[in-house]
Amino acid sequence: MKKLKNYVLIVLCSLFLLSCGDTDNFFRLEGNIEGYSKGMAYLKQFNGKEFVCIDSTEINQGTFSFSGKRNQPQLSQIVVEGYKYPIRYFFLEAGQIDYKSKVNGRNLTVPVVRGTPTQNALNRYTSEREVLYRKVLALRRIKGKDEDEKKECQLQINRLELHMMELVKSFTQEDQFPVLSLYLIKENYTSDNDALKLENRLKPYAKDYAQHPLYKAIQTRVEELNRIAPGQQAPGFEMESLEGALISLSDFKGKITLIDFWASWCGPCRKENPNMVKLYQTYHEKGLEILGVSLDTSKERWAKAVEKDNLTWNHVCDFQKWQSPLVSQYAVRGVPFTVLIDKQGRIIASGLHGEALKSKVEEALGI
Template identity: 40%
Template sequence: MVRKNLLNISLAFSTMLFACGNGESQTNQEFLISGQLPELANQQLFLLDLSQPKAAPVDTAMVDESGNFGFDYSPSQIGFYRVNLSQNMAMILPLKSGDQITVSGTTSDPNNLNVEGSADVERMTDFNRFLSNALSSQQQLNSEFQQYANHPKKDSILKAFQKRFQDIESDIEEKVKAMVDQDPALFSNLALMEQLNPENADNIAYFKKVEKALADKYSQSPFYQNFKSKVADAGRFAPGTEVPEINLSNPDGEMVPLSSLRGKVVLIDFWASWCKPCRRENPNVVAAYQKYKDKGFTVYGVSLDRTKDAWVKAIKDDNLTWTHVSDLKFWQSEAAQTYGVKGIPFALLIDEEGKVIGKNLRGQALHDKLAEVLD
């Protein structure tokens, strides 16, 4: 799984959680964030509200010659905020009114940056130290593999490196789950959960756990509301769910209901001629179709195209010889609305009874699932 952004509602979180902010070294003033970062002496820092990523900073702070700084902003409600430390590093903090967060250490190494003052901030600091080391290990693996780029046994060597890479991914997932189990009611869990794939059935229970734990206290937070919507979308087509009917016309103008394919394993494939990721995936779907069509597998392509000419041309160019339907209404497609499609490609694999057995299976994952079901 590719490392994801830590909160979809705004700007990417996946940068490490580093720190800073300042004003003047006024010992009798209470600051939301204060501390000492000598490496940033004489620089100006900005505090950004990540629920309004395009808005101006909500506060600024000058770091004095000794590295002392302080932000005195008071959040109206809990949220995630960012302080840029350099072009490549930023600190993401869950903050609420009354917090007194302290920052110290060095900004060049996340392992030596100390951020304290609330359970949420300390949770994210601990996790991001772990994540920083994990990502460094993955980068090291990539560097190591480059020396085998022209090796005659490159393919077998690649598999070994992929296994090591996936082991690190698994460690990250287990770390997130362990932290959630420790205290599911921390607001910072919203950021940590971005490291888990909601389409993985093994992760759904953790998404629901966090959603339930935060519901009473943070229901008005836009970050929570975004997370809740994500959980609902993820759980909507869980394995065993019966999919709703689709009944649209094919290129010849004939209505073809999805239910007419009952008795077959069907890939419901939402795509469009203008969708480059969809077109890149089409050869893989063609290969799966050719391999398994005589074993009870077919594809029901639902296009979000706007013109018939573009739709039909893409079908011909990509050699898509299965069932195709569309109402040519772009994102307003009746089927897309019914299925809650917010991006394409989007695909569901359903069994002979119309129940979900896979979601967004691409590449080898589609072939593996079809082999499991049909071989």
């Protein structure tokens, strides 16, 4: 009997120790939405491509909770039934997480999420960045009385934007929060077109985080950029023009061709279009072709924009917006976006605008 008691005691102690060990990876998220009575909360997690629902729970009198295990912090969000925005990304990681928001008319206030080390570090970054960003917005609203005043405002904006990138750099250099570093790399550097630089930023995380969704997302971007690196063959495609005819990239073989990704709904694109018109008028007779690839979903709006902006070159569209296969094939992360191609269909450069694009076009044409 004594041996049996000792055995039971050993088993109970072992289970206790194991359960204590499990708490190392255990998280509990306690949520409160002031003014919200009853509905559903959906916990979504980034999988490297998109946010997918991994759990759901009822909200009763504004309160809800989620619990589980995480070996590494995971980028997550909570979607509340009846409200689409605002959504704030946060890190789901081991520990106690507090999530607070409140009903504000037809919307919810921006959630405040805190409690775990990586999330608290993200909050510090967000707070410091917000201060700089608000200063930038204030300067952009200033209507300069003269050119000197406008130039001074722009100089101040440039300095603030530089400080914002220095802030990113300082947080990504903190070894204490590697997953936060991966997130900041994804958010701030994947729009660059330099695959080698991006790959070098990833190297410190390859050993321990190669399977993390954020790492995989950045690695996917590196692979995309390598596909459109100078010297690579431009991915072929065929699409309908405004007139309904099929236009193929191969139709432009033997000519210096600029693929211009844009959309009628894109303000920066419409602002850039006069420069594209000038570029075409200056260099078309010398051998430059432009092929506009629209990310529109409405043919009517697309056609009106082409006519209004006087875009007299060839245009195509598949009306799939960001789901268009060309978005991935040409590593398009935003518009306007350009890809310059040589006479053999090889990529010369991508992502150029203004004087940089003009110089590269002249170089390609041998001017």
